[in-house]
Amino acid sequence: MLNPNGKSGKVNRRKFLYISGGAALGTLAGIKIGGHRNTRLLQAAAIPIRNAAPQKALVRWYSQAGHTARLGRLIAKTLEGEGLAVEAGPMAGFEPARAAGYDLLVFGTPVFYLDVPSNVKNWLAGLPDLSGSAVASWVTYGGSGDNFFNTACGILAAAAEKGAAPVALESFGNMSTFAPTWSAIGQKEKILKYRNLPNEETYEKGRQFSRLLLKNVREQRTWKVERKFSLSGVMTAFHPMWLTKQMITRHEIDPAKCIKCYQCAKTCPAGAISPDRPGIDRGACLACLGCINNCPADAVIMNYLGRPVYGWPRFCAENDIVIAEPRELNPELL
Numbered sequence: 001m002l003n004p005n006g007k008s009g010k011v012n013r014r015k016f017l018y019i020s021g022g023a024a025l026g027t028l029a030g031i032k033i034g035g036h037r038n039t040r041l042l043q044a045a046a047i048p049i050r051n052a053a054p055q056k057a058l059v060r061w062y063s064q065a066g067h068t069a070r071l072g073r074l075i076a077k078t079l080e081g082e083g084l085a086v087e088a089g090p091m092a093g094f095e096p097a098r099a100a101g102y103d104l105l106v107f108g109t110p111v112f113y114l115d116v117p118s119n120v121k122n123w124l125a126g127l128p129d130l131s132g133s134a135v136a137s138w139v140t141y142g143g144s145g146d147n148f149f150n151t152a153c154g155i156l157a158a159a160a161e162k163g164a165a166p167v168a169l170e171s172f173g174n175m176s177t178f179a180p181t182w183s184a185i186g187q188k189e190k191i192l193k194y195r196n197l198p199n200e201e202t203y204e205k206g207r208q209f210s211r212l213l214l215k216n217v218r219e220q221r222t223w224k225v226e227r228k229f230s231l232s233g234v235m236t237a238f239h240p241m242w243l244t245k246q247m248i249t250r251h252e253i254d255p256a257k258c259i260k261c262y263q264c265a266k267t268c269p270a271g272a273i274s275p276d277r278p279g280i281d282r283g284a285c286l287a288c289l290g291c292i293n294n295c296p297a298d299a300v301i302m303n304y305l306g307r308p309v310y311g312w313p314r315f316c317a318e319n320d321i322v323i324a325e326p327r328e329l330n331p332e333l334l
Helices: 013-025 067-081 118-125 148-160 188-192 200-218 231-238 240-247 263-267 290-294 312-318
Strands: 056-061 085-090 104-110 134-142 165-174 248-253 300-304
Touching: 056 067, 067 085, 067 104, 067 134, 067 165, 067 200, 104 148, 104 200, 118 148, 134 148, 134 200, 148 165, 165 200, 231 240, 240 248, 263 290, 290 300, 290 312
Parallel strands: 056 085, 056 104, 104 134, 134 165
Antiparallel strands: 248 300
16 A cells, blocks of 8 residues: 555555545545435425324334444334334344334434445335335434434435335434444544443433424424535545455454354344355455454454454453443333
């Protein structure tokens, strides 16, 4: 790799992104901003809500380290407390075609390289005709966050294209789970600055969001889906996931450590990894870091910019981090 002076040498992550992003920005004049031909999206008011007295709700999410799933379970519990029959769980294993017939749909995801993850986009593309079902979205993000509003809008837009009526969106901050930041890049303190998140304030925000979206449905208030301009939105045109994959210089399973729990395979949204086969499908890999963040045996080997990466369980253990649970999900708090 060349450094800014054209000489061979090591380039850290920040310089790499600066060089790559700067070169790409030079061609921006010939590109639609951030690929956002949908900067003006659907007018939700044109889609009436089918049922202003919802009975059945579907809450589905994509989650890797657990932050998005925790909010999803809380949202489901809150809606149940409001009298709805709720089916909740991960997107994986649930055929999107089954989403027909629900009065209310609530979908969540982490912000993934400044956008909706590609596997979530594919799942949303498989939704059936939703014929006026109300839809809301939530996203989680690490640290100070980036482009989370537009990411949540992207979920609503995909559902609206299938005939759903958008009613609300929300975003929730937490510690970043991007493992290279605390290990290979050595910026652990940057992550620990947010070690108090999520907290009770986060969960109260989740409860309020759940009640607000239901209130909007009952009052037939729909949402105009319109992304905001942001520089981070522009940067999605330069494929930050691809850039990250170029910095991953080693990615495999250590057979001596592997306990064959198959957690890596279960959480991989691309089917790129399994203890039963040698190697990892680097082409299919989405660089979501789910394998390294969910392996309980520290058996996934990854190097980022030539330095070893370790995952979420070890990071939490080494820093005495215990994620707070909403009281609704912890019987001991009830």
